[in-house]
Amino acid sequence: MLTEDKLRQVQQLVADFSASQLIWLSGYLSGIAEKDALPLLSQYQEDVLPQVVSELKLTIAYGTESGNSKKVATNFAKQAKGLGIQTKLINLAQYRLNDLLKEEYFISVISTQGEGEPPESAKKFYDYVEANTSILYNLKFGVLALGDTSYPLFCKAGEDIDLWLNRQGATRLVALQRCDLDYDEVAEAWFKNVLDLLNIAQPVKHSLLPEIKKTAGKIIYEGTLLTNNNLNDRGSSKRTHHIEILSENVNYQPGDSLGIVPENPEKTVNAILQLQLLNPGKIITRGDESQPLNVWLKKKLNIVYLSERIIKKYALLTGQDIPDTRMGLLDLLKIYPVNDAVQFEGVIQLLDLITPRLYSISSSPVLHENEVHLTVALEKFTTNHELLHGLCSDHLINLEVGSILKFYIHKNRIFKLPADDIDIIMIGPGTGIAPFRSFLAEREARNATGKNWLFFGDQHFTTDFLYQTEIQDWHQTGLLTCVNLAFSRDQKEKIYVQHRMFDHGAELYEWIVRGAVIYLCGSKDPMGIDVEHTLMQISAVFGNQINPEAWLENLSESGKYLKDVY
Ligand SMILES: Cc1cc2nc3c(=O)[nH]c(=O)nc-3n(C[C@H](O)[C@H](O)[C@H](O)COP(=O)(O)OP(=O)(O)OC[C@H]3O[C@@H](n4cnc5c(N)ncnc54)[C@H](O)[C@@H]3O)c2cc1C
Ligand SMILES: Cc1cc2nc3c(=O)[nH]c(=O)nc-3n(C[C@H](O)[C@H](O)[C@H](O)COP(=O)(O)O)c2cc1C
Numbered sequence: 001m002l003t004e005d006k007l008r009q010v011q012q013l014v015a016d017f018s019a020s021q022l023i024w025l026s027g028y029l030s031g032i033a034e035k036d037a038l039p040l041l042s043q044y045q046e047d048v049l050p051q052v053v054s055e056l057k058l059t060i061a062y063g064t065e066s067g068n069s070k071k072v073a074t075n076f077a078k079q080a081k082g083l084g085i086q087t088k089l090i091n092l093a094q095y096r097l098n099d100l101l102k103e104e105y106f107i108s109v110i111s112t113q114g115e116g117e118p119p120e121s122a123k124k125f126y127d128y129v130e131a132n133t134s135i136l137y138n139l140k141f142g143v144l145a146l147g148d149t150s151y152p153l154f155c156k157a158g159e160d161i162d163l164w165l166n167r168q169g170a171t172r173l174v175a176l177q178r179c180d181l182d183y184d185e186v187a188e189a190w191f192k193n194v195l196d197l198l199n200i201a202q203p204v205k206h207s208l209l210p211e212i213k214k215t216a217g218k219i220i221y222e223g224t225l226l227t228n229n230n231l232n233d234r235g236s237s238k239r240t241h242h243i244e245i246l247s248e249n250v251n252y253q254p255g256d257s258l259g260i261v262p263e264n265p266e267k268t269v270n271a272i273l274q275l276q277l278l279n280p281g282k283i284i285t286r287g288d289e290s291q292p293l294n295v296w297l298k299k300k301l302n303i304v305y306l307s308e309r310i311i312k313k314y315a316l317l318t319g320q321d322i323p324d325t326r327m328g329l330l331d332l333l334k335i336y337p338v339n340d341a342v343q344f345e346g347v348i349q350l351l352d353l354i355t356p357r358l359y360s361i362s363s364s365p366v367l368h369e370n371e372v373h374l375t376v377a378l379e380k381f382t383t384n385h386e387l388l389h390g391l392c393s394d395h396l397i398n399l400e401v402g403s404i405l406k407f408y409i410h411k412n413r414i415f416k417l418p419a420d421d422i423d424i425i426m427i428g429p430g431t432g433i434a435p436f437r438s439f440l441a442e443r444e445a446r447n448a449t450g451k452n453w454l455f456f457g458d459q460h461f462t463t464d465f466l467y468q469t470e471i472q473d474w475h476q477t478g479l480l481t482c483v484n485l486a487f488s489r490d491q492k493e494k495i496y497v498q499h500r501m502f503d504h505g506a507e508l509y510e511w512i513v514r515g516a517v518i519y520l521c522g523s524k525d526p527m528g529i530d531v532e533h534t535l536m537q538i539s540a541v542f543g544n545q546i547n548p549e550a551w552l553e554n555l556s557e558s559g560k561y562l563k564d565v566y
Pocket of ligand 2: 063064065066067068069070110111112113114115116117119146147148149151152153154155156181358410
């Protein structure tokens with residue numbers, strides 16, 4: 001790779017460098033050259049690593065949103081302990097960041113959320129690793145990245161951590177492994193490799209860019225739409241639909257969500273086809289999938305609101321100067337046209353796939369056998385004074401009864417009902433009510449003895465009390481021990497669920513002390529943040545907690561405070 005001359009120059013430069021200076025320099029160079037320089041560092045460290053390690057200490061740290069990474073990491077820890085390895089299993093939320101400098105063997109199992117982001121609980125660790133300037137020359141690590149190939153930034157959080165740790169001088173004990181939703185076998189094989197390597201206590205020689213094992217992906221169900229009703233009354237500013245889907249043998253638990261890939265609007269697809277850049281029936285191959293152009297545009301590719309990243313790629317491909325912006329493919333093609341059909345085919349190659357949208361399941365598999373219910377709010381927003389609707393919510397609420405739709409189940413292993421005799425507190429304004437309808441139906445069907453307390457809210461009592469009859473019936477029959485409602489716009493002062501919680505703070509705190517589990521679902525910001533502040537305030541005022549933040553963190557860590565916010 002280097003000419004003899006260049007190599008001699010480098011050798012002269014580093015001749016009197018100590019081992020740690022060399023490692024620092026490697027990290028520095030890799031920072032400049034990113035991927036290109038990384039193998040040098042790994043190679044060098046392989047040479048200087050000890051051949052035999054005694055008293056091996058392994059840390060397995062997970063970052064999770066819906067529990068998959070925790071499940072995998074826990075299984076790894078069990079196996080390692082079973083082999084007599086001193087193993088620490090820890091949630092990245094609890095991980096003391098400075099400990100990274102002291103670690104010897106460090107395995108991270110981490111999922112990707114949002115648009116290529118780490119799980120919320122792993123954010124502090126992620127940011128720390130990105131910004132860290134210490135040299136981690138003692139650290140031998142491996143990253144197992146959980147993700148979903150339907151998302152454009154597949155396993156991005158895991159990739160980042162792998163890259164950053166290596167850049168800081170840490171050695172890959174094992175290559176990064178990216179996993180799709182059916183991660184079990186791949187994860188198992190990967191960890192077996194880790195254990196083998198730990199056994200011989202030597203890092204492997206491996207290529208920097210490991211092969212991503214192709215997996216089967218998720219189970220896709222097919223369902224028939226049974227019901228699609230607006231739950232809001234006339235006069236409401238909102239539109240929230242109760243949707244029932246019939247699907248035999250669908251397998252889910254209360255707390256899980258349904259994932260769906262929406263189709264693009266017919267009008268937009270036709271307008272793109274009318275530009276006559278290519279024949280609608282022309283077969284186009286992307287990766288290992290071949291489809292006619294019109295199918296790619298209708299069902300597969302994100303064409304409605306392209307990310308800045310994709311628009312940059314478009315600008316590069318078409319050789320045009322396009323400012324940082326977001327827009328739909330149709331506008332892009334009109335404002336910044338492609339040269340010819342060949343270039344248009346190139347554009348089809350660079351577009352992202354349509355990302356799935358998730359909806360909390362609002363039915364119970366026990367009570368509503370072979371059915372899945374959803375509570376879908378129409379997403380409304382304004383751009384350039386034009387009122388627009390969200391792609392998937394618009395698609396779903398306009399589906400006709402009898403329509404066939406494909407979906408998958410997104411399991412949430414954390415947001416789950418406790419044992420039947422445990423009390424629960426559910427805070428779920430707006431569509432946040434969805435999983436609690438499922439919880440309540442399930443508890444009713446199972447004759448669960450634990451008490452149930454619901455906080456619900458929306459804008460107006462008369463038009464926006466979602467599932468009013470069911471909630472009132474459940475209260476009357478005693479399934480719901482307490483119900484507190486907050487309709488923000490029915491009076492001058494805005495009243496939200498967190499105000500109702502504080503009004504009942506003493507009793508709420510009492511329930512928590514007696515072991516109730518608190519559940520929170522709905523919008524992350526501001527609702528989720530405000531409710532969390534109120535919980536802490538309640539602990540201080542009604543429970544004399546001196547450190548409310550630590551109190552809430554404890555609850556969360558012990559599985560007594562669970563949230564599913566979006
Ligand atoms: C775990 C989980 C559970 C969920 N549960 C529920 C639930 O029970 N019920 C529910 O209703 N939702 C739920 N959601 C939210 C749901 O997944 C979707 O995010 C929501 O329906 C919006 O999707 P959409 O396709 O309709 O909107 P999108 O088309 O994705 O639009 C989203 C936003 O992108 C921007 N945008 C999109 N297009 C344009 C454009 N052309 N110009 C400018 N800006 C644009 C706007 O800001 C818009 O508000 C949940 C989410 C998660 C993660
Ligand atoms: C809202 C949301 C966004 C997601 N975004 C991504 C993403 O950008 N890239 C990716 O590879 N996977 C993404 N995923 C898929 C998750 O990483 C995948 O479901 C994983 O198994 C979750 O693991 P966890 O339960 O440990 O959090 C997303 C999932 C959800 C629910």
